[in-house]
Amino acid sequence: MKTTHIRLTIATALLLGVYSCKKGEATASDYENLEANKEIVADSISSVATMSVKDKQFIKTANVNMEVKDVYNATISIEKSVQELGGFVTHSDLQSRVISEETYNTSDEDAMLVKKYQTENSMLVRVPTEKLGKFLTLINDKKLFLNSRIINAEDVTSSIKYAELEGKRIKKNEENISQLKANKDKVTLDNENMSDGNLQQLANMDVSDNLKYSTVDIYIQEPKLRIAEIAVTNSKNIDNKYKFNFFYSAKNAFVEGYYLIQRLIVGLIMIWPIVLIAAIAFYFYRKNKSNNKQQTKEQNTAS
Structure with a gap:
């Protein structure tokens, strides 16, 4: 292990010596090549x-x-x-x-x-x-x-070349259409050719941007x-703190009970016709039942 260390030390010294000798001979191009590397x-x-x-x-x-x-x-x-x-x-x-x-x-x-x-x-x-x-x-x-x-x-590359050829074709079509006699078909052809030209320009712009x-x-x-x-x-402790309050709940229960009695009384007032009819019917029922009992009693006495 010691021998290897000595050899490495000697090799390092030799390299440093060579570098020292060549240092004075280095040119600007050498440094440029180093930066390029x-x-x-x-x-x-x-x-x-x-x-x-x-x-x-x-x-x-x-x-x-x-x-x-x-x-x-x-x-x-x-x-x-x-x-x-x-x-x-x-x-x-x-x-x-x-x-x-x-x-x-x-x-x-x-x-x-x-x-x-x-x-x-x-x-x-x-x-x-x-x-x-x-x-x-x-x-x-x-x-x-x-x-x-x-x-x-x-x-x-080929797509760009094809786009150039398409541009020439569209331009040639435009020249040919311009020589036609003005009619409805010419307007249609001109619109279609112009639309093709716009699409081709858009495609060229996308390719150029990319x-x-x-x-x-x-x-x-x-x-x-x-x-x-x-x-x-x-939050759990806060929930427990306000989850139930006896005095508040008892007061609300008393008030709600009072309002319930009021609603019951109002409900009875609303159905007074039914109560009146029921009372009259009950009165005649009791009267009829009393008369029947009286008649039965008199018949028994006569017998």
Whole structure:
């Protein structure tokens, strides 16, 4: 082990000696090559994003899914990087997904609400295509763990060439239609050709915009749950405190009983015709029954 250490020390000394000898011979081009190598190493993280082929045009998109230490700080940093590179954010949905929450009573008046949650954000940004590789390198520095990264470079060279041919065809149609005799059919043909021209211009604008700006779909989340402790009122004790009051309930019961008697009396007053008829019927019933008893008694006496 000691022999190996001595050999490494000697080798290091020799290398330092060679570097000292060559240091005076270094030129500006050497330093430029060194910086170029550093850029190549940095860009190698997203070679597809920086790809450039002669006579080819690519629409580039990227999808990044990663875990970060702090989602909010990472979001602010990403948005700042996008602006500095000349891009813009089209969508940002930062939210805290609550996993569980429990309330623990700490005294008769106080309690503690404990929430376990995980913060995440879905972002959609547009950055200049020539700076896509640099942007991906910047956001890569924010990661704790990279779940996935997808970079697409769609070759649209033939589509652009076809769009140019379609533009020529539409223009030729316009010239041919202009030579026709004015009638209803000419108006129809002119409208259809103009509509085709508008659609073609819109498609050209979309392609031009997508060539100039690359779309990056970013999803970031924190790897572990966060815990929030929020001081709240002991609601259970408050409920028990006001759940039942004997004197108040007894007073209300007495008042409600008084009102019930009033409602019964009013109800009887409302049905006085029925009571009167029933009283008259009962009177005649008793009178008839008394007469029958009297007759029966007289018959028994006569016998």
